[in-house]
Every structure is written in structure tokens, then in C-alpha cells.
Amino acid sequence: MEKPNSNKREVPLTALKAGESGVVIIIRQGHIRRKHRRHGHIIHRSLVHGITRDSGFEKRLVDMGLTPGTKVTVVKAAPFHGPFEVLVRGSRLALGRGMAERILVEKE
Amino acid sequence: MNKKKLLIALAGNANVGKSVIFNHLTGLHQHIGNWPGKTVERAEGTLHFKGYTIDIVDLPGIYSLSTYSLEELVSRKYIAVERPDVVINVIDASVLERNLFFTLQLMELETPMVICLNQMDIAKSKGVQVDVKKLEQLLGIPVMPTVAVKGVGIAKLLEKAIETIEKKQAKPPQVTYGEEVEEKIGKIVEKMKNVHLVYPARYVGIKLLEGDEEIEREIQRINPQIVDAAKKLAGEIECIHGHCCSTVMTSERYEAAGCIARAAQKLVSPIKPTKVERLHNFTTHRVTGYLTLVFSLLLIFYSIFTFGDYTSGLLSDLLYALEPFFASVLGTGFVGQLLWGGAMEGLIAGITIVLPYIIPFYLILYFLENSGYLSRIAFLMDNIMHKIGLHGKAFIPMMLGFGCNVPACLGCRIMETQRERLLAAFVVTLVPCAATTVIILGLVGDYLGVHWALALYIVDFVIIFALGRLAFKVVPGEPTALIMEMHDYRWPHMKTILKQTWFRVAEFIKIAFPLIIVGSLALKLADVLGWLETIASVLSPVTVTWLGLPAITGITLIFGVLRKELSLVMLAALLAPTGLASMTPVQMIVFTLVAMLYIPCIATIAALFRDFGWKKSLFITVFEIAFAILVGGIAMRLLTLFM
Ligand SMILES: Nc1nc2c(ncn2[C@@H]2O[C@H](COP(=O)(O)OP(=O)(O)OP(=O)(O)O)[C@@H](O)[C@H]2O)c(=O)[nH]1
Ligand SMILES: [Mg+2]
Numbered sequence: 001m002e003k004p005n006s007n008k009r010e011v012p013l014t015a016l017k018a019g020e021s022g023v024v025i026i027i028r029q030g031h032i033r034r035k036h037r038r039h040g041h042i043i044h045r046s047l048v049h050g051i052t053r054d055s056g057f058e059k060r061l062v063d064m065g066l067t068p069g070t071k072v073t074v075v076k077a078a079p080f081h082g083p084f085e086v087l088v089r090g091s092r093l094a095l096g097r098g099m100a101e102r103i104l105v106e107k108e
Numbered sequence: 109m110n111k112k113k114l115l116i117a118l119a120g121n122a123n124v125g126k127s128v129i130f131n132h133l134t135g136l137h138q139h140i141g142n143w144p145g146k147t148v149e150r151a152e153g154t155l156h157f158k159g160y161t162i163d164i165v166d167l168p169g170i171y172s173l174s175t176y177s178l179e180e181l182v183s184r185k186y187i188a189v190e191r192p193d194v195v196i197n198v199i200d201a202s203v204l205e206r207n208l209f210f211t212l213q214l215m216e217l218e219t220p221m222v223i224c225l226n227q228m229d230i231a232k233s234k235g236v237q238v239d240v241k242k243l244e245q246l247l248g249i250p251v252m253p254t255v256a257v258k259g260v261g262i263a264k265l266l267e268k269a270i271e272t273i274e275k276k277q278a279k280p281p282q283v284t285y286g287e288e289v290e291e292k293i294g295k296i297v298e299k300m301k302n303v304h305l306v307y308p309a310r311y312v313g314i315k316l317l318e319g320d321e322e323i324e325r326e327i328q329r330i331n332p333q334i335v336d337a338a339k340k341l342a343g344e345i346e347c348i349h350g351h352c353c354s355t356v357m358t359s360e361r362y363e364a365a366g367c368i369a370r371a372a373q374k375l376v377s378p379i380k381p382t383k384v385e386r387l388h389n390f391t392t393h394r395v396t397g398y399l400t401l402v403f404s405l406l407l408i409f410y411s412i413f414t415f416g417d418y419t420s421g422l423l424s425d426l427l428y429a430l431e432p433f434f435a436s437v438l439g440t441g442f443v444g445q446l447l448w449g450g451a452m453e454g455l456i457a458g459i460t461i462v463l464p465y466i467i468p469f470y471l472i473l474y475f476l477e478n479s480g481y482l483s484r485i486a487f488l489m490d491n492i493m494h495k496i497g498l499h500g501k502a503f504i505p506m507m508l509g510f511g512c513n514v515p516a517c518l519g520c521r522i523m524e525t526q527r528e529r530l531l532a533a534f535v536v537t538l539v540p541c542a543a544t545t546v547i548i549l550g551l552v553g554d555y556l557g558v559h560w561a562l563a564l565y566i567v568d569f570v571i572i573f574a575l576g577r578l579a580f581k582v583v584p585g586e587p588t589a590l591i592m593e594m595h596d597y598r599w600p601h602m603k604t605i606l607k608q609t610w611f612r613v614a615e616f617i618k619i620a621f622p623l624i625i626v627g628s629l630a631l632k633l634a635d636v637l638g639w640l641e642t643i644a645s646v647l648s649p650v651t652v653t654w655l656g657l658p659a660i661t662g663i664t665l666i667f668g669v670l671r672k673e674l675s676l677v678m679l680a681a682l683l684a685p686t687g688l689a690s691m692t693p694v695q696m697i698v699f700t701l702v703a704m705l706y707i708p709c710i711a712t713i714a715a716l717f718r719d720f721g722w723k724k725s726l727f728i729t730v731f732e733i734a735f736a737i738l739v740g741g742i743a744m745r746l747l748t749l750f751m
Contacts, residue, residue: 026351059354060591063172065206067359068351079394082491083500083590089362091203092388092596094487096499096589 013072013084013095013103021073022105024066027058029102057099065089072105114162115190116269119183119214120198121207122169123595125226127151128256128604129198130166133266137611138166139515140604141477143486143504144593145169145522148179150186157266165192171206173213174354175322177524187217188306193273196265198224201231201238201253204373208365211247218279218308222269223251229258230598235376243372248281257601282310285360288348292317292341299334303327317342318354384597391484401488404481409565412468413549413558419464420550427456446632453681454628458621461550461680462543462673466616469542470609473511478600482507483592490590496576497583498523499590502532509539511612513708516541517715524588530720534579534728537708537716538572540565543672544704551676552700556693564697568704571739620671627667627674628681635682650737655702656744657695658683665703672709694747698740706736 016022065088066072075085075092084100086093095103118126122144130138134153139146151166167186168179175181187195197214199207214221225238244251252268254261284290296313305312305326315323316338328335342353349356391400434452438444476482482504490500501522509516513536520532540548553561634640640663644651647662655661660682661675668675679699680688691699707729708716716725 057588057591059174060171060177062355062358063174064591064593065209065362067355067362069359070362076392076394078392078397078488078490080491083487085392085487085594089203089205089366091206092594094483094490094500094590094592094594096490096591099589099591 009107010104011107013074013086013100013105014077014097016074016105016107018074018076020107021071022107024068024070024072025104025106026068027061027066027102028104029058058102061099061103064093065091066103071108072103112160114160114194114270114273115165115192116162117165117167117187117190117192117195118198119167119187119195120169120224121171121200121203121210122593124169124198124200124207125254125256126169126198127166129196129224129226129254129262129265130164132256132259132262133164137608140608141474141482142480142595142598142600143477143483144595145501145504145519148518148521150182158270160270171210172358173210173217174318175320178521181322184217185306187214187219192219194220194222194269196222196224196269198226198256200227201225202227202234202236204236204238204369205362205366208247208368209362211249212283212361212365215247215249215280215282216308216311216314218311220272221249221280222265222272223247223249224256224261224265225251225253226256228253228260229255230596234596237374237376239372239374243368246368246372257604283361283364285357289317289345289357289360292345295341296334296338299331299337303330303334305330313338314357317345318357319352387597388484388594391481392487397484397488401485408472409562410558412465412472412545413553413561415468416465416549417554420460420554423464424456424460427460442636446629446636450629450632450681451625453632454624454677455621457628457677457680458624458673461677462546462616462620463613465546465549466542467609467613469545470511470612471605473507474605474608475600476507478598478605480595480597483594486590486592487594494587495580496535496573497531497580497585497587498528498535498576499587501590501592502528502535505532505536506539509536509541510545511542513537513539513541513712514715517712517719520719525585527583527585528588530724531576531579531583533716533719535572535576537712537728537732538568538575538705540568540704541672541709543709546673547676547700547703551688551696555688555691555696560697564700564704567701571705575735620673623670624674624677627670628678631663631667631678631682640682654737654741654744655698656748657699657702658691661699665706668703669707669710672703675703694744694751697747698744701743702736702740704736705732705739707733 010025011022013022070088073087075087077084081097083097084095086095118130120126123142127138127140127147130136130151130153131140133155136151136153138151145168147166147168150168153164155162155164165186167183170177170180170183173180173184195214197211199211211223225240225243231238238253240251240253250268250272252261252265254265256262285293293310293313296316297309300309300312307315307323312323312327316327316335319342324335345353345356351359390396431448434448435444438447485507486500486503489503493500493502502520504522505516505519508519516536516539517533520529520536523529523532548561548564552564631640634643640660644659644662648659651657651662652659661679664675664678664682667678683690688696713725713729716728
């Protein structure tokens with residue numbers, strides 16, 4: 001699989017540890033999630049169903065304040081692959097892991 | 109001018125206090141709690157003030173006026189189509205930037221506005237000082253600071269709203285975007301000259317650039333060229349900025365909101381942030397968080413049981429002491445027997461079985477809801493909910509389901525997709541509501557011990573999980589991911605909790621008690637006339653042969669469809685004088701198990717029907733009846749091996 005970017009500081013939000021922050025660069029489209037799926041047919045299905053919905057979710061994230069250039073601080077992640085707790089623009093958000101994986105940030 | 113009708117809408121982000129204000133103004137009882145997404149449907153109420161008849165509308169809380177969710181679309185259309193005389197935009201003073209982002213979008217709809225700067229007390233304790241005059245000046249809209257829970261500023265807010273209407277203030281000022289964006293908006297507005305929509309032209313221009321589906325569809329019908337042109341213009345912006353056009357515009361709006369917020373607020377060091385913060389960290393921690401969750405659920409369970417059990421005994425001693433008195437007044441003839449054995453037994457059963465459990469139950473539930481714990485639970489349960497094809501937010505309607513399945517089913521609208529709403533609603537109908545709790549605690553808990561009651565709950569959770577998993581297989585699809593704001597913990601406002609509890613209990617007394625009395629009376633009459641046997645025997649293949657229950661339970665379970673606690677209350681009345689104690693332990697458990705699972709009550713079925721249509725609600729109902737009977741029969745056979 002291709003690397004998201006050659007720039008090492010550009011990482012998905014999930015790569016940040018508790019207490020670290022980053023600046024949002026871009027929210028990736030849904031199909032990047034393929035990497036995390038093992039079986040071919042599941043990839044296919046999520047792709048077909050995902051398109052309109054994913055772009056909706058991207059919009060929601062941006063509407064919640066995760067616009068490019070915004071500082072995000074990871075507070076913690078719930079165990080067993082659970083959601084992330086982040087601070088954005090003075091409020092506390094819970095973001096499912098699938099969502100957090102798609103937010104590319106530049107580590108501070 | 110007098111006697112004029114006015115329409116005022118309350119709009120704003122989730123959890124800012126719109127419903128508190130609505131309740132204050134109208135005296136109604138909209139649901140209040142400290143988590144986002146309580147109001148899922150627009151509520152209306154009226155108020156008379158200064159000779160006006162004012163309709164107040166409480167809209168669901170939203171973060172944006174796009175078409176991402178149904179609520180956003182509904183709220184936007186409402187404001188555009190109904191054109192309220194003024195929109196009161198309620199904002200949370202402690203999170204000014206995010207709230208102003210929404211304000212700026214509302215301004216684009218060009219309806220007259222007043223800003224209600226709410227939660228001033230919270231802002232103060234967080235160390236946020238807002239300069240009201242400055243904010244007013246920057247936005248060009250009147251601003252009124254309030255503390256809604258204490259009623260501070262509400263009257264002035266209303267006055268200001270009416271003043272704004274009377275002054276016929278010009279449309280609110282607009283955000284200006286970057287030069288290149290403004291130029292493109294101008295081009296679209298130019299083309300829109302002869303097109304008339306409910307939305308203002310500038311708004312349509314903005315939304316077309318953002319690729320808003322609803323507006324695109326409408327314009328497409330009128331003049332497809334405009335849509336094509338807008339798409340091209342949006343493409344140009346994308347080229348310049350390297351982000352999609354809607355992201356660019358959202359960023360600029362946030363930028364503007366941030367500027368205003370920074371200019372109007374002063375951050376002084378917070379007075380007491382640490383306590384709330386520490387509590388949050390403790391209750392969402394990977395170890396202590398889950399421990400707290402289990403521990404508090406157990407604590408709630410035991411305290412409700414202990415309180416209910418004790419009070420129930422006390423009340424029943426008290427009420428049964430009345431029997432000789434009644435006998436002497438009414439005599440022991442046919443009528444006396446009917447009145448005592450039917451109406452009074454039913455009433456006593458209702459009071460002693462139901463009230464002692466329901467009152468503490470609702471108190472605790474509302475306490476939790478108003479403290480802010482529910483959204484933490486949603487955070488902790490997210491991964492588990494993914495196993496049944498949902499995400500953490502679905503756990504909130506489930507928790508509400510413990511109180512009553514009906515609002516919980518409607519609450520499933522906080523889920524993003526129709527599929528998730530259906531799955532969540534199905535799971536919710538299996539959650540034991542307060543009425544079912546009455547059966548579990550009042551029968552099994554009371555007669556067999558609290559541990560059996562706890563075991564039944566655990567069995568129910570296992571069943572919920574298994575059936576949820578099954579439903580996930582039937583309605584497959586990737587669960588969407590969780591996006592939820594977690595609002596700070598706050599000490600619940602006691603008056604709100606007491607009011608909400610009282611409202612619930614009053615509703616119960618008004619609806620359930622007449623039903624209990626009439627139902628018990630009818631049953632007693634049928635009993636005295638000897639009809640009961642006949643009806644019961646029709647159902648006996650299921651109740652007696654398969655489930656091993658007393659024949660009479662068939663009838664009470666049917667009554668339970670109206671309200672679940674009826675099935676137990678009537679059973680108690682019918683089995684008097686020995687009462688429920690005449691059932692064997694196995695019968696008690698099987699009866700409770702069936703009552704717990706067999707059918708969502710009629711109000712829940714109606715709620716399902718409204719949101720999902722008759723096919724799906726009928727399917728769920730029939731499935732759950734069959735499933736309950738199946739499980740009950742199996743449980744009876746297994747239990748008789750041990751007990
Ligand atoms: N301390 C304090 N709490 C407030 C104030 N206003 C509202 N609250 C609390 O904030 C919470 C949310 O209030 P609601 O009125 O339910 O919020 P809403 O805007 O209707 O929320 P949704 O219906 O979910 O969009 C409740 O727990 C209220 O008790 C206030 O001025 N001060
Ligand atoms: Mg509300």
C-alpha cells in the first residue's frame with residue numbers, strides 16, 4: 001500500500017499519544033480505510049456504500065470545527081480500539097477510531 | 109396592533125439550554141438533560157405577553173445548517189419557510205467560538221435575530237468573561253445574557269425579542285468571505301435575479317458553492333445552468349485553496365467566529381476547573397472508567413431495590429389495615445366484594461408495587477442525565493456497540509429506555525443513518541423499562557431475593573447483545589463512526605430533576621391508575637361471573653402447557669400490552685388473598701422473563717410505527733412475542749431441573 005505522504009510529521013490523528021497535539025491538514029476520503037480491512041469483499045462493499053455517506057461525515061467533522069489549520073489535542077483513547085477524546089476549539093469531542101484515522105495532522 | 113400573533117423560534121447548538129428556556133416561557137415539559145440531542149422533534153407552545161399571542165417553537169439542537177442530518181434540514185426549512193418573526197439564537201457563553209459559527213450561518217438566512225447568551229454562570233466558573241456590548245456591536249444583533257436554569261434574564265430576553273420585532277429591524281449583517289469567494293457568490297446571485305426561492309439569494313449562492321444537495325435539487329428544477337455554473341466556480345475555489353469548496357467556506361466562517369469570540373471574551377483564570385476535570389478523567393479512564401460504570405449501575409440497582417422493598421412493605425401494611433373499615437362500610441356482599449376485590453385491590457397493588465420503585469428510579473435516571481454522565485457512558489461503550497453494528501451514541505437511547513421505551517425509541521433519531529436508527533430502536537425495545545423493573549423487583553426481587561433479580565437483568569443484557577448481533581447480521585452495513593460532543597459535568601439542577609420526576613409520576617397516576625382500577629374491576633367482575641376461566645383456558649396451551657404458569661396469567665399478560673406493570677398489578681389483585689406468593693419460584697421467574705421480553709407495550713409499538721412504518725413494527729412485535737414464549741418455555745424446563 002502507498003504511504004499517505006512522505007512527510008514524516010504528517011500522521012493520522014490516531015498516531016498521536018495522549019497529551020500530544022497536532023494541526024489538521026486534511027480529512028482523507030473514506031477509501032483509505034481499505035488498509036484496515038482484510039477480506040476483499042468487505043473492501044468492496046464498504047466502498048460502494050461508503051461514498052456519499054463518507055463525504056457527509058467529512059462535512060460533519062469540518063462543521064464541528066476540524067477545519068484545516070485547527071489545533072487538535074488528543075486527551076486519551078478508550079481501550080480495546082475504542083474512540084478518541086480530543087479537544088478542539090475549546091470543546092471536548094469523542095471521535096470514533098474510524099473517524100480519527102482519517103484526520104491527517106501535522107504533529108506539533 | 110394588539111392581539112397580534114407572533115412566532116418565535118429557538119435555535120442553536122445542541123445542549124445550550126433551548127428547552128430550558130422553552131419550558132420557562134411556555135410552562136410545558138420538554139425533555140431536559142446534559143447531553144447533546146435530546147430534542148429530536150420540534151415542539152410548540154404558546155404564551156401571552158403584552159397583548160400578543162406568541163407561538164414559541166423549540167427546534168432540535170444542530171451544529172450547522174447543512175444537510176448532513178435530518179434535524180439540520182428540518183430546522184433550516186422551518187426557519188426559511190415559516191419565517192418566524194424573530195429567531196432567538198441560544199448560545200453557550202462558555203464555548204463562544206463554536207456557537208458563533210452557527211450564529212453566522214443563521215444570519216445568512218436573513219431572518220431577524222436576537223441572541224440569548226446563556227449559561228453565563230458556567231462561563232464565569234470556567235473563567236470566560238464575555239463583553240456583551242462588544243459582542244452586540246460586532247454582530248450587529250441584540251444580545252441578552254441569561255442563566256436559563258435559574259430563570260435569570262428570560263423576561264428581558266422576551267422583551268428584547270418583541271422589541272426587535274416591533275422595530276422591524278433590518279436583516280442581520282452578513283459574514284464576508286474571502287475576496288475570491290465573494291466574487292463567486294456575487295456571480296451566482298447575479299444569475300439568480302429571476303429565480304425566487306424561500307431562501308435568500310445570497311444564501312442560495314453560498315450553498316450552491318458548498319454543494320448543498322437540497323438547494324442544488326431545487327435550483328436544478330428551475331434552471332440547471334445555474335447549478336452547472338456554480339459547480340465550475342466551486343472548482344475554481346478548490347484549485348486556489350487545495351481543499352473542497354465547502355471546507356474552505358466553513359473554515360472562513362470559523363475564522364470569522366473565532367475573531368469575534370476572541371474580541372468579545374476575556375479569559376481569566378478559571379475558578380474551579382479541576383474538580384470537574386478530575387471527575388471526567390476518572391469516569392472515562394480505561395480502568396477506573398469501567399469500574400465506575402459497573403459500580404454505579406450496581407449501586408443504583410441495589411439502592412432502588414432496598415428502598416422500594418422497604419417502602420412497598422410499609423405501604424401495603426398501611427393500606428391493608430383499611431380492609432376492615434371498608435368491609436364495615438361496603439358490607440361483604442356482591443358489591444362490597446367487587447369494590448374491594450376489584451377496584452381497591454387493584455389500587456393497592458398499584459400503589460404498593462409501582463410507586464416505591466418508580467419514584468427513586470426516575471430520580472436517579474434524571475440525575476444521571478442532567479449530570480452529563482450519559483455521554484461518558486457512550487464514550488466507554490462505543491467499541492462494544494460496534495459489535496452490534498452501532499456506535500456509542502446508541503447507548504444513550506438504551507439508557508433512556510430503562511426509564512421508558514417510548515421516548516427512547518424517538519431518541520434513536522440521534523443516530524445518523526436510517527439503518528442505525530432501526531437497529532437501535534430494536535435494541536431499545538428489549539431494554540427493561542421502569543414498568544418492567546417494577547415486575548422484576550416487585551416479583552422476583554421481593555419474593556426470591558435481589559440476586560435473582562440481578563441475574564434476570566444480566567440474562568436480559570446477554571439476550572440484548574445476542575439479538576442485537578443477530579439483527580446486525582440481518583441488516584448489515586458498516587457502522588458509522590462516533591462523533592459526539594462531551595459537555596462538562598455539572599451539578600444537576602435539583603429543581604429540574606424533581607420537576608421531571610414529578611411530571612413522570614403524575615403522568616403515571618393519571619394514565620395508569622384509572623387503567624388499573626377499571627381493568628381490575630372488569631377482571632373481578634368476569635371472575636365473579638365465572639367468565640375468567642373460559643378466556644384463560646383458551647390461552648392455556650401456551651401459558652399452562654408450554655410455560656407452566658397459572659392460567660390466569662394469560663389474561664394479565666394481555667393487559668400488560670397496555671402498560672407492562674398492569675400484568676403484575678392485576679395478577680396480584682386476581683391472586684388475592686394469597687397474592688403473588690401463591691406462585692412457585694419457577695413460575696415467578698418465567699412470568700417475569702416473558703413479561704420482560706414479550707412485547708413492547710402499545711405506546712412503544714406506536715412510536716416504532718411512526719418512525720419505521722407498520723411492516724417493521726409488526727415484525728418486531730411478532731418476533732418478540734414468539735421469542736419471549738420460546739425463551740420462557742426453555743427457561744421453565746431448565747429451571748425445574750434445579751429448583
Ligand atoms: N448551569 C447552567 N446550566 C444550564 C443553563 N441552561 C441550561 N442548562 C443546563 O444545560 C443542559 C441542557 O439544557 P437543554 O435545555 O436540555 O438543552 P437544549 O439546547 O434543549 O439541548 P438539545 O435539545 O439536546 O439540543 C441541562 O442540563 C440544563 O439544566 C444555565 O444557564 N446554567
Ligand atoms: Mg432541547
